[in-house]
Amino acid sequence: MADIIWNPWHGCEKFSEGCQNCYVYRRDESIGKDASAVYKTKQFDLPQRRDRAGLYKIKAGTHVFACMTSDFFLPAADDWRQDAWDCIRRRPDLHFSIITKRVARCVDCLPSDWRSGWPQVTLICTIENQRQCDIRLPVFAALPAVHKEIICEPLLTDIDFPQPLLDGVEKITAGGESGPDARVCDYNWVLHLRRQCEKAGVAFSFKQTGARFLKDGKCYAIPREKQHIQAKKAGIDLYFY
Numbered sequence: 001m002a003d004i005i006w007n008p009w010h011g012c013e014k015f016s017e018g019c020q021n022c023y024v025y026r027r028d029e030s031i032g033k034d035a036s037a038v039y040k041t042k043q044f045d046l047p048q049r050r051d052r053a054g055l056y057k058i059k060a061g062t063h064v065f066a067c068m069t070s071d072f073f074l075p076a077a078d079d080w081r082q083d084a085w086d087c088i089r090r091r092p093d094l095h096f097s098i099i100t101k102r103v104a105r106c107v108d109c110l111p112s113d114w115r116s117g118w119p120q121v122t123l124i125c126t127i128e129n130q131r132q133c134d135i136r137l138p139v140f141a142a143l144p145a146v147h148k149e150i151i152c153e154p155l156l157t158d159i160d161f162p163q164p165l166l167d168g169v170e171k172i173t174a175g176g177e178s179g180p181d182a183r184v185c186d187y188n189w190v191l192h193l194r195r196q197c198e199k200a201g202v203a204f205s206f207k208q209t210g211a212r213f214l215k216d217g218k219c220y221a222i223p224r225e226k227q228h229i230q231a232k233k234a235g236i237d238l239y240f241y
């Protein structure tokens, strides 16, 4: 399945501990842009666009990562979200991953015909530390969705997931923080997440080490281009078929 990114709007408001070194802010600052100014992008209706032959520009079977330079459930996007849901509703032949820290807003922002969820949508909750696990996981567990995942990135503390609340979660992804001010990611936290996934029958992926990676009591500075490679070298991903 091919992957693409669809950013119907751009910009965000910092919301929790994981946002401290947000890559959208870093990237925008580097080009003199204000990431807190939220605007609808030119690709707002991308999933609906067709070529001259009348065929969809995004081909069937494509995996679409939505809102990667914002948060789909951002309050500033309330006026645009229903139109974005329309784009998603009309494309059951694609798969959309929607990542959010604002799970508390989801239930009021879902479309009226969402019912138990749409098969073409995976809702993904970001949980960066134990505090946010305690706040977000009970809310996320109660949300109706056909597909659910959790992303612990940047992973900032050890996290104990209450096992019953992982019911229905298909995958947990872990990763460290990148950038010059990256906070440390401890490999023991990653391994602890993996053990919890194994026990719960949830798939697990160690996506990247981050820029400051603590292993066996030693903190390593990992260059950006090696962060994914080093994580994959650990060989600790888990799949359940």
Ligand code: SF4
Binding pocket: 012, 013, 014, 015, 016, 018, 019, 022, 023, 024, 025, 068, 069, 070, 071, 101
């Ligand atoms: S929610 Fe995501 S995009 Fe928004 S400020 Fe936080 S890290 Fe950045």
